Amino acid sequence: MxxxxxxxxxxxxxxxxxxxxxxxxxxxxxxxxxxxxxxxxxxxxxxxxxxxxxxxxxxxxxxxxxxxxxxxxxxxxxxxxxxxxxxxxxxxxxxxxxxxxxxxxxxxxxxxxxxxxxxxxxxxxxxxxxxxxxxxxxxxxxxxxxxxxxxxxxxxxxxxxxxxxxxxxxxxxxxxxxxxxxxxxxxxxxxxxxxxxxRRRTAELVKYASNAFLAMKITFINELADLCESLDADIQDVALGLGLDNRIGPKFLHAGPGYGGSCFPKDTIALARTAQDAATPLRLVESTIAINDQRRRSMARRVIAACDGVVRDKTIGVLGLTFKPNTDDIRESPALSIIQALKDRGAKVRAYDPKGREAAAELLSSDDVYFASDPYDAAADADALVIVTEWDVFRALDLRRLREVMKSPVLVDLRNVYGYTQIEQAGFSYHCIGRPRQASSVATSQAAE
CATH class of the missing domain: 3.40.50.720 (NAD(P)-binding Rossmann-like Domain)
Incomplete structure:
Protein backbone atom coordinates (compact mmCIF):
# COMPACT_ATOMS: atom_id res chain seq x y z
CA MET A 1 0.00 0.00 0.00
CA ARG A 199 -14.87 2.56 18.01
CA ARG A 200 -12.57 5.53 17.64
CA ARG A 201 -13.13 7.02 21.10
CA THR A 202 -12.58 3.67 22.77
CA ALA A 203 -9.28 3.16 20.96
CA GLU A 204 -8.11 6.60 22.09
CA LEU A 205 -8.89 5.72 25.70
CA VAL A 206 -7.17 2.32 25.52
CA LYS A 207 -3.79 4.03 25.04
CA TYR A 208 -4.18 6.33 28.04
CA ALA A 209 -5.62 3.56 30.20
CA SER A 210 -2.69 1.26 29.37
CA ASN A 211 -0.02 3.80 30.26
CA ALA A 212 -1.82 4.91 33.41
CA PHE A 213 -2.16 1.33 34.61
CA LEU A 214 1.54 0.60 34.04
CA ALA A 215 2.48 3.83 35.82
CA MET A 216 0.31 2.78 38.77
CA LYS A 217 2.01 -0.63 38.80
CA ILE A 218 5.45 1.01 39.00
CA THR A 219 4.29 3.38 41.73
CA PHE A 220 2.71 0.55 43.70
CA ILE A 221 5.93 -1.50 43.78
CA ASN A 222 7.92 1.60 44.73
CA GLU A 223 5.66 2.26 47.71
CA LEU A 224 5.88 -1.40 48.69
CA ALA A 225 9.68 -1.11 48.58
CA ASP A 226 9.52 1.62 51.20
CA LEU A 227 7.26 -0.57 53.32
CA CYS A 228 9.71 -3.47 52.96
CA GLU A 229 12.45 -1.30 54.42
CA SER A 230 10.28 -0.53 57.44
CA LEU A 231 9.23 -4.16 57.96
CA ASP A 232 12.56 -5.86 57.20
CA ALA A 233 11.22 -7.59 54.07
CA ASP A 234 12.74 -7.98 50.60
CA ILE A 235 11.02 -6.12 47.75
CA GLN A 236 12.60 -8.33 45.11
CA ASP A 237 11.08 -11.44 46.63
CA VAL A 238 7.77 -9.63 47.11
CA ALA A 239 7.82 -8.61 43.43
CA LEU A 240 8.65 -12.17 42.41
CA GLY A 241 5.78 -13.52 44.47
CA LEU A 242 3.41 -10.99 42.92
CA GLY A 243 4.63 -11.50 39.38
CA LEU A 244 4.24 -15.27 39.45
CA ASP A 245 0.50 -14.68 39.71
CA ASN A 246 -0.72 -14.81 36.11
CA ARG A 247 -3.36 -12.21 36.89
CA ILE A 248 -0.61 -9.71 37.74
CA GLY A 249 2.49 -10.67 35.74
CA PRO A 250 6.15 -9.80 36.42
CA LYS A 251 6.61 -6.73 34.22
CA PHE A 252 6.86 -3.22 35.69
CA LEU A 253 7.44 -4.60 39.19
CA HIS A 254 11.01 -3.40 39.63
CA ALA A 255 11.46 -0.94 42.46
CA GLY A 256 13.40 2.19 41.56
CA PRO A 257 13.47 5.98 41.50
CA GLY A 258 10.12 6.41 39.73
CA TYR A 259 8.91 6.49 36.14
CA GLY A 260 9.89 9.06 33.53
CA GLY A 261 10.12 9.31 29.76
CA SER A 262 8.03 10.75 26.99
CA CYS A 263 4.80 8.86 27.71
CA PHE A 264 3.93 7.99 31.30
CA PRO A 265 4.30 11.47 32.84
CA LYS A 266 2.34 13.38 30.20
CA ASP A 267 -0.23 10.65 29.55
CA THR A 268 -1.15 10.18 33.20
CA ILE A 269 -1.57 13.93 33.61
CA ALA A 270 -3.63 14.22 30.42
CA LEU A 271 -5.90 11.34 31.48
CA ALA A 272 -6.37 12.84 34.93
CA ARG A 273 -7.31 16.22 33.43
CA THR A 274 -9.72 14.60 30.96
CA ALA A 275 -11.42 12.72 33.79
CA GLN A 276 -11.70 15.87 35.90
CA ASP A 277 -13.31 17.74 33.00
CA ALA A 278 -15.77 14.86 32.61
CA ALA A 279 -16.64 15.12 36.33
CA THR A 280 -15.40 11.55 36.88
CA PRO A 281 -12.00 12.04 38.54
CA LEU A 282 -9.56 9.13 38.56
CA ARG A 283 -8.20 9.28 42.10
CA LEU A 284 -5.79 6.38 41.62
CA VAL A 285 -4.18 8.12 38.65
CA GLU A 286 -4.01 11.44 40.50
CA SER A 287 -2.32 9.74 43.45
CA THR A 288 0.10 7.97 41.13
CA ILE A 289 1.21 11.29 39.65
CA ALA A 290 1.72 12.89 43.08
CA ILE A 291 3.60 9.90 44.52
CA ASN A 292 5.92 9.67 41.53
CA ASP A 293 6.75 13.38 41.70
CA GLN A 294 7.62 13.07 45.39
CA ARG A 295 9.72 9.96 44.88
CA ARG A 296 12.34 11.69 42.78
CA ARG A 297 13.22 14.13 45.52
CA SER A 298 13.14 11.32 48.07
CA MET A 299 15.82 9.50 46.06
CA ALA A 300 18.10 12.49 46.45
CA ARG A 301 17.47 12.37 50.19
CA ARG A 302 18.63 8.74 50.18
CA VAL A 303 21.90 9.79 48.58
CA ILE A 304 22.33 12.57 51.13
CA ALA A 305 21.63 10.15 53.99
CA ALA A 306 24.24 7.76 52.61
CA CYS A 307 26.73 10.65 52.82
CA ASP A 308 26.03 11.11 56.55
CA GLY A 309 23.42 13.76 55.88
CA VAL A 310 25.70 16.29 54.18
CA VAL A 311 26.68 16.64 50.51
CA ARG A 312 27.79 20.26 50.45
CA ASP A 313 31.17 20.47 48.70
CA LYS A 314 31.13 16.70 48.24
CA THR A 315 31.43 15.02 44.84
CA ILE A 316 28.67 12.65 43.77
CA GLY A 317 29.09 10.37 40.78
CA VAL A 318 25.88 9.62 38.86
CA LEU A 319 25.59 6.66 36.50
CA GLY A 320 22.70 7.08 34.09
CA LEU A 321 20.94 10.17 32.73
CA THR A 322 18.28 8.67 30.46
CA PHE A 323 14.96 7.61 31.95
CA LYS A 324 15.66 3.98 30.97
CA PRO A 325 18.45 2.03 29.22
CA ASN A 326 18.80 1.62 25.45
CA THR A 327 17.56 5.10 24.58
CA ASP A 328 18.97 8.62 24.44
CA ASP A 329 15.72 10.07 25.82
CA ILE A 330 16.12 12.10 29.02
CA ARG A 331 12.60 13.52 29.12
CA GLU A 332 11.25 13.47 32.70
CA SER A 333 14.22 11.32 33.73
CA PRO A 334 14.50 10.80 37.51
CA ALA A 335 18.23 11.43 37.13
CA LEU A 336 17.63 15.09 36.30
CA SER A 337 15.54 15.66 39.41
CA ILE A 338 18.07 13.84 41.58
CA ILE A 339 20.98 15.83 40.18
CA GLN A 340 19.15 19.11 40.70
CA ALA A 341 18.25 18.21 44.28
CA LEU A 342 21.88 17.28 45.03
CA LYS A 343 23.09 20.53 43.53
CA ASP A 344 20.55 22.45 45.60
CA ARG A 345 22.27 20.98 48.64
CA GLY A 346 25.70 22.08 47.45
CA ALA A 347 27.03 18.88 45.85
CA LYS A 348 29.35 18.64 42.87
CA VAL A 349 28.12 16.14 40.26
CA ARG A 350 30.05 13.95 37.85
CA ALA A 351 27.72 12.07 35.48
CA TYR A 352 28.04 9.41 32.82
CA ASP A 353 25.53 7.91 30.39
CA PRO A 354 26.29 5.80 27.30
CA LYS A 355 23.80 7.68 25.09
CA GLY A 356 22.21 10.54 27.03
CA ARG A 357 25.08 12.97 27.39
CA GLU A 358 24.25 15.17 24.40
CA ALA A 359 20.62 15.65 25.38
CA ALA A 360 21.50 16.19 29.03
CA ALA A 361 24.12 18.79 28.14
CA GLU A 362 21.35 20.95 26.66
CA LEU A 363 19.67 21.09 30.08
CA LEU A 364 22.64 20.84 32.43
CA SER A 365 25.55 23.16 31.71
CA SER A 366 29.13 22.01 32.15
CA ASP A 367 29.36 24.48 35.01
CA ASP A 368 26.70 22.48 36.83
CA VAL A 369 27.72 18.95 35.92
CA TYR A 370 30.94 17.34 34.75
CA PHE A 371 30.14 14.88 31.95
CA ALA A 372 32.43 11.91 32.37
CA SER A 373 33.87 9.70 29.64
CA ASP A 374 33.08 6.40 31.38
CA PRO A 375 31.80 5.07 34.73
CA TYR A 376 35.22 5.22 36.36
CA ASP A 377 35.71 8.82 35.29
CA ALA A 378 32.34 9.61 36.90
CA ALA A 379 33.49 7.90 40.10
CA ALA A 380 36.85 9.68 40.26
CA ASP A 381 37.35 11.29 43.71
CA ALA A 382 33.63 10.80 44.44
CA ASP A 383 32.26 10.69 47.94
CA ALA A 384 29.43 8.49 46.66
CA LEU A 385 28.41 6.81 43.43
CA VAL A 386 24.73 6.55 42.45
CA ILE A 387 23.27 4.11 39.90
CA VAL A 388 20.14 5.75 38.48
CA THR A 389 19.67 3.95 35.12
CA GLU A 390 20.28 0.22 34.75
CA TRP A 391 22.37 0.24 31.56
CA ASP A 392 24.04 -3.12 30.90
CA VAL A 393 27.45 -1.48 31.15
CA PHE A 394 26.75 -0.73 34.82
CA ARG A 395 25.83 -4.31 35.73
CA ALA A 396 29.36 -5.71 35.93
CA LEU A 397 31.54 -2.81 37.02
CA ASP A 398 35.10 -3.49 38.16
CA LEU A 399 34.44 -2.92 41.86
CA ARG A 400 38.10 -3.04 42.76
CA ARG A 401 38.86 -0.28 40.25
CA LEU A 402 35.92 1.77 41.52
CA ARG A 403 37.16 1.45 45.07
CA GLU A 404 40.57 2.70 44.03
CA VAL A 405 39.35 5.83 42.21
CA MET A 406 36.70 6.93 44.70
CA LYS A 407 37.35 9.14 47.70
CA SER A 408 34.77 7.27 49.82
CA PRO A 409 33.46 3.77 49.00
CA VAL A 410 29.73 4.54 49.07
CA LEU A 411 27.43 3.00 46.44
CA VAL A 412 23.78 4.02 46.23
CA ASP A 413 22.04 1.54 43.94
CA LEU A 414 18.61 2.92 43.00
CA ARG A 415 17.96 0.03 40.60
CA ASN A 416 19.01 -2.91 42.80
CA VAL A 417 21.58 -4.01 40.24
CA TYR A 418 23.92 -5.51 42.84
CA GLY A 419 23.64 -7.42 46.10
CA TYR A 420 24.88 -6.68 49.61
CA THR A 421 27.37 -9.53 49.82
CA GLN A 422 29.09 -8.73 46.52
CA ILE A 423 29.40 -5.01 47.20
CA GLU A 424 30.34 -5.17 50.86
CA GLN A 425 33.01 -7.78 50.19
CA ALA A 426 34.51 -5.24 47.79
CA GLY A 427 34.76 -2.77 50.68
CA PHE A 428 31.74 -0.56 49.91
CA SER A 429 28.98 0.83 52.02
CA TYR A 430 25.92 -0.30 50.05
CA HIS A 431 22.51 1.39 49.91
CA CYS A 432 19.69 -0.03 47.77
CA ILE A 433 15.88 -0.01 47.51
CA GLY A 434 13.64 -2.17 49.70
CA ARG A 435 16.12 -4.94 50.47
CA PRO A 436 17.33 -5.78 53.97
CA ARG A 437 20.88 -7.01 54.35
CA GLN A 438 19.80 -10.25 56.03
CA ALA A 439 17.28 -11.25 53.37
CA SER A 440 19.75 -10.51 50.60
CA SER A 441 22.38 -12.70 52.25
CA VAL A 442 19.90 -15.60 52.63
CA ALA A 443 18.83 -15.31 48.98
CA THR A 444 22.45 -15.21 47.87
CA SER A 445 23.41 -18.32 49.86
CA GLN A 446 20.37 -20.23 48.63
CA ALA A 447 21.22 -19.35 45.04
CA ALA A 448 24.79 -20.57 45.59
CA GLU A 449 23.52 -23.90 46.92
Missing part, protein backbone atom coordinates in the same frame (compact mmCIF):
# COMPACT_ATOMS: atom_id res chain seq x y z
CA UNK A 2 0.98 3.65 -0.36
CA UNK A 3 1.39 5.22 3.07
CA UNK A 4 2.34 8.71 4.27
CA UNK A 5 3.50 9.35 7.82
CA UNK A 6 3.23 12.97 8.95
CA UNK A 7 5.84 13.56 11.63
CA UNK A 8 9.25 11.91 11.61
CA UNK A 9 9.95 11.89 15.32
CA UNK A 10 10.25 8.75 17.42
CA UNK A 11 6.82 7.24 16.70
CA UNK A 12 6.63 8.37 13.09
CA UNK A 13 10.10 7.21 12.16
CA UNK A 14 9.85 3.81 13.82
CA UNK A 15 6.36 3.22 12.40
CA UNK A 16 7.34 4.36 8.91
CA UNK A 17 10.48 2.22 8.80
CA UNK A 18 8.66 -0.88 10.05
CA UNK A 19 5.74 -0.42 7.64
CA UNK A 20 8.25 -0.10 4.81
CA UNK A 21 9.94 -3.27 5.99
CA UNK A 22 6.56 -5.01 5.69
CA UNK A 23 6.66 -4.16 1.98
CA UNK A 24 4.53 -1.01 1.89
CA UNK A 25 5.73 2.13 0.09
CA UNK A 26 6.13 4.76 2.82
CA UNK A 27 6.86 8.48 2.68
CA UNK A 28 7.76 10.12 6.01
CA UNK A 29 7.08 13.86 6.17
CA UNK A 30 8.56 16.47 8.47
CA UNK A 31 8.90 20.25 8.37
CA UNK A 32 12.44 20.12 9.79
CA UNK A 33 14.71 20.43 6.74
CA UNK A 34 17.85 19.37 8.58
CA UNK A 35 16.18 16.24 9.91
CA UNK A 36 14.91 15.24 6.47
CA UNK A 37 18.31 15.88 4.87
CA UNK A 38 19.92 13.64 7.47
CA UNK A 39 17.32 10.89 7.03
CA UNK A 40 17.73 10.96 3.25
CA UNK A 41 21.34 9.96 3.95
CA UNK A 42 20.17 7.28 6.41
CA UNK A 43 21.44 9.28 9.38
CA UNK A 44 18.92 8.66 12.17
CA UNK A 45 18.61 11.55 14.65
CA UNK A 46 17.57 9.37 17.61
CA UNK A 47 19.08 6.32 19.24
CA UNK A 48 16.92 3.23 18.97
CA UNK A 49 18.58 -0.19 18.64
CA UNK A 50 18.39 -1.45 15.06
CA UNK A 51 16.61 1.60 13.66
CA UNK A 52 19.53 3.01 11.67
CA UNK A 53 20.00 -0.30 9.86
CA UNK A 54 16.26 -0.66 9.21
CA UNK A 55 16.05 2.84 7.75
CA UNK A 56 19.12 2.35 5.56
CA UNK A 57 17.88 -1.00 4.22
CA UNK A 58 14.46 0.28 3.24
CA UNK A 59 15.85 3.45 1.65
CA UNK A 60 18.16 1.26 -0.40
CA UNK A 61 15.27 -1.02 -1.41
CA UNK A 62 13.21 1.99 -2.52
CA UNK A 63 10.36 1.46 -0.05
CA UNK A 64 11.12 4.29 2.42
CA UNK A 65 11.27 7.95 1.43
CA UNK A 66 11.58 11.26 3.27
CA UNK A 67 10.33 14.71 2.30
CA UNK A 68 9.21 18.11 3.55
CA UNK A 69 6.48 18.17 0.88
CA UNK A 70 3.36 17.12 2.81
CA UNK A 71 0.99 17.78 -0.08
CA UNK A 72 2.95 15.59 -2.47
CA UNK A 73 3.17 12.72 0.02
CA UNK A 74 -0.51 12.85 1.02
CA UNK A 75 -1.92 13.22 -2.49
CA UNK A 76 -0.45 9.85 -3.49
CA UNK A 77 -1.27 8.00 -0.28
CA UNK A 78 -4.06 5.56 0.52
CA UNK A 79 -3.37 5.89 4.25
CA UNK A 80 -1.99 8.88 6.16
CA UNK A 81 -0.72 8.42 9.70
CA UNK A 82 -0.55 11.51 11.91
CA UNK A 83 2.44 10.99 14.23
CA UNK A 84 3.22 14.49 15.49
CA UNK A 85 3.99 15.47 19.07
CA UNK A 86 1.30 15.92 21.73
CA UNK A 87 3.22 17.42 24.66
CA UNK A 88 1.60 18.53 27.90
CA UNK A 89 0.04 21.94 27.50
CA UNK A 90 1.53 24.64 29.71
CA UNK A 91 -0.78 25.71 32.48
CA UNK A 92 -3.27 22.85 32.73
CA UNK A 93 -1.51 19.60 31.78
CA UNK A 94 -3.90 18.71 28.95
CA UNK A 95 -2.38 17.28 25.77
CA UNK A 96 -1.43 20.07 23.37
CA UNK A 97 -3.13 19.17 20.07
CA UNK A 98 -1.86 22.15 18.11
CA UNK A 99 0.35 20.02 15.86
CA UNK A 100 -2.34 17.39 15.31
CA UNK A 101 -4.90 19.91 14.10
CA UNK A 102 -2.34 21.78 11.99
CA UNK A 103 -1.42 18.49 10.29
CA UNK A 104 -5.11 17.72 9.72
CA UNK A 105 -5.67 21.06 7.98
CA UNK A 106 -2.68 20.51 5.70
CA UNK A 107 -3.77 16.96 4.92
CA UNK A 108 -7.27 18.21 4.05
CA UNK A 109 -5.89 20.41 1.30
CA UNK A 110 -3.90 17.59 -0.28
CA UNK A 111 -6.42 14.72 -0.38
CA UNK A 112 -7.38 13.57 -3.88
CA UNK A 113 -8.94 10.10 -3.72
CA UNK A 114 -10.48 8.27 -0.75
CA UNK A 115 -7.96 8.34 2.10
CA UNK A 116 -7.89 6.93 5.62
CA UNK A 117 -6.36 9.42 8.07
CA UNK A 118 -5.09 7.69 11.19
CA UNK A 119 -4.22 9.29 14.52
CA UNK A 120 -1.05 7.47 15.60
CA UNK A 121 -0.16 10.17 18.11
CA UNK A 122 -1.35 9.75 21.67
CA UNK A 123 -4.46 11.91 21.82
CA UNK A 124 -7.34 12.46 24.27
CA UNK A 125 -10.75 10.93 23.74
CA UNK A 126 -12.66 12.83 21.08
CA UNK A 127 -9.62 14.03 19.13
CA UNK A 128 -10.57 11.91 16.13
CA UNK A 129 -13.97 13.59 16.07
CA UNK A 130 -12.33 16.99 15.98
CA UNK A 131 -9.81 15.93 13.32
CA UNK A 132 -12.75 14.84 11.18
CA UNK A 133 -14.45 18.23 11.66
CA UNK A 134 -11.24 20.10 10.85
CA UNK A 135 -10.75 18.19 7.59
CA UNK A 136 -14.41 18.43 6.62
CA UNK A 137 -14.39 22.19 7.19
CA UNK A 138 -11.17 22.70 5.22
CA UNK A 139 -12.24 20.43 2.33
CA UNK A 140 -16.01 19.77 2.25
CA UNK A 141 -15.82 17.53 -0.81
CA UNK A 142 -12.98 15.31 0.43
CA UNK A 143 -13.58 11.55 0.60
CA UNK A 144 -11.95 10.24 3.76
CA UNK A 145 -12.30 8.36 7.04
CA UNK A 146 -10.58 9.15 10.33
CA UNK A 147 -9.33 6.29 12.51
CA UNK A 148 -7.37 5.88 15.73
CA UNK A 149 -4.44 3.46 15.92
CA UNK A 150 -2.50 4.16 19.12
CA UNK A 151 1.11 3.03 19.38
CA UNK A 152 2.47 0.84 22.17
CA UNK A 153 6.20 1.15 21.52
CA UNK A 154 8.75 0.86 24.31
CA UNK A 155 11.83 2.97 23.78
CA UNK A 156 14.76 0.61 23.41
CA UNK A 157 12.56 -2.18 22.02
CA UNK A 158 10.37 -0.30 19.56
CA UNK A 159 11.10 -2.34 16.43
CA UNK A 160 10.33 -5.62 18.16
CA UNK A 161 7.19 -4.09 19.64
CA UNK A 162 5.99 -2.94 16.21
CA UNK A 163 6.73 -6.21 14.45
CA UNK A 164 5.70 -8.55 17.27
CA UNK A 165 3.07 -6.61 19.24
CA UNK A 166 0.86 -7.98 22.00
CA UNK A 167 -2.07 -6.49 20.13
CA UNK A 168 -3.04 -3.87 17.58
CA UNK A 169 -5.85 -1.54 18.58
CA UNK A 170 -7.78 0.19 15.80
CA UNK A 171 -10.70 2.54 16.28
CA UNK A 172 -12.91 3.08 13.22
CA UNK A 173 -16.35 4.43 12.44
CA UNK A 174 -16.95 2.70 9.09
CA UNK A 175 -16.21 -0.54 7.25
CA UNK A 176 -14.06 1.12 4.58
CA UNK A 177 -11.50 2.30 7.14
CA UNK A 178 -11.58 -1.14 8.78
CA UNK A 179 -10.81 -2.85 5.47
CA UNK A 180 -7.95 -0.49 4.64
CA UNK A 181 -6.27 -0.86 8.04
CA UNK A 182 -6.75 -4.62 7.93
CA UNK A 183 -4.65 -4.56 4.75
CA UNK A 184 -2.02 -2.31 6.35
CA UNK A 185 -1.44 -4.86 9.12
CA UNK A 186 -1.99 -7.98 7.01
CA UNK A 187 1.78 -8.79 7.09
CA UNK A 188 1.37 -9.55 10.81
CA UNK A 189 -1.20 -12.30 10.16
CA UNK A 190 1.58 -14.88 10.04
CA UNK A 191 2.37 -14.11 13.68
CA UNK A 192 -1.34 -14.32 14.56
CA UNK A 193 -1.23 -10.92 16.21
CA UNK A 194 -4.64 -10.01 17.69
CA UNK A 195 -6.15 -6.99 15.92
CA UNK A 196 -8.83 -5.38 18.04
CA UNK A 197 -11.31 -3.24 16.13
CA UNK A 198 -13.42 -0.92 18.20
Missing amino acids: RIAVVGSGYVGLVSGACLADFGHTVVCVDNDNEKIEALLQARVPIFEPGLDELVATNIREGRLHFTTDLAGAVSNAEVVFIAVGTPSRHGDGHADLTYVYAAAREIAGAIKDFTVIVDKSTVPVGTGDEVERVIRKANPVARFSVASNPEFLREGAAIADFKHPDRIVVGVEDDMAKEVLTNVYRPLNLNRVPIMFT
